[in-house]
Amino acid sequence: xxxxxxxxxxxxxxxxxxxxxxxxxxxxxxxxxxxxxxxxxxxxxxxxxxxxxxxxxxxxxxxxxxxxxxxxxxxxxxxxxxxxxxxxxxxxxxxxxxxxxxxxxxxxxxxx
Amino acid sequence: xxxxxxxxxxxxxxxxxxxxxxxxxxxxxxxxxxxxxxxxxxxxxxxxxxxxxxxxxxxxxxxxxxxxxxxxxxxxxxxxxxxxxxxxxxxxxxxxxxxxxxxxxxxxxxxxxxxxx
Numbered sequence: 001x002x003x004x005x006x007x008x009x010x011x012x013x014x015x016x017x018x019x020x021x022x023x024x025x026x027x028x029x030x031x032x033x034x035x036x037x038x039x040x041x042x043x044x045x046x047x048x049x050x051x052x053x054x055x056x057x058x059x060x061x062x063x064x065x066x067x068x069x070x071x072x073x074x075x076x077x078x079x080x081x082x083x084x085x086x087x088x089x090x091x092x093x094x095x096x097x098x099x100x101x102x103x104x105x106x107x108x109x110x111x112x
Numbered sequence: 113x114x115x116x117x118x119x120x121x122x123x124x125x126x127x128x129x130x131x132x133x134x135x136x137x138x139x140x141x142x143x144x145x146x147x148x149x150x151x152x153x154x155x156x157x158x159x160x161x162x163x164x165x166x167x168x169x170x171x172x173x174x175x176x177x178x179x180x181x182x183x184x185x186x187x188x189x190x191x192x193x194x195x196x197x198x199x200x201x202x203x204x205x206x207x208x209x210x211x212x213x214x215x216x217x218x219x220x221x222x223x224x225x226x227x228x229x
Contacts, residue, residue, distance in 0.1 A: 042222070043203060043220035043222050044220050046217050046219075098143065098145075100145075100155075101157070102154035102156075103154050104152070104153055104154040
């Protein structure tokens with residue numbers, strides 16, 4: 001079983017749609033959770049950290065369910081510029097807090 | 113300010129040759145990471161440097177891979193006797209410090225695309 005699993009997609013949605021991505025992780029000791037965004041042939045960039053209580057940043061909402069070892073990302077009012085691959089990332093505790101485990105990513109295509 | 117830079121941006125080499133990949137982290141960042149990303153895959157952790165501490169080399173796939181970080185700044189990843197399966201994008205990232213109090217955000221360089229023929 002992969003340490004971080006994501007649906008590869010692609011999710012093909014119209015502009016303005018709401019779309020949600022899910023991610024499961026296997027290491028129950030993980031303490032830090034993130035969503036990164038990666039554009040085609042570009043480096044990953046931090047989109048947002050995920051906090052236990054859930055957090056929102058504009059059109060983006062992240063949720064964490066520790067009991068189910070599940071992370072989600074909700075994007076409201078999708079824009080064409082949201083088209084990218086979204087990487088779910090967790091840290092590798094208890095081995096090391098700095099070692100990040102990346103999922104393979106979920107690809108989002110927003111069409112006009 | 114300047115972000116993480118990597119060179120070369122692309123490298124084509126023949127099987128069996130050695131290659132060196134360079135990373136210049138953001139000035140003042142004490143932590144430096146190397147990852148590789150194969151086509152359509154997630155990032156695979158290779159090695160982590162933090163200040164003057166011994167690096168965590170646990171992600172290096174074989175003894176053909178090595179890395180060093182001189183003066184706590186620039187890092188070089190060396191792959192000896194390259195194999196076709198080494199073809200990937202090699203990404204470097206740096207962070208202000210080790211994970212604590214919000215210093216853990218990793219900023220990535222543009223990567224080096226390595227193709228071994």
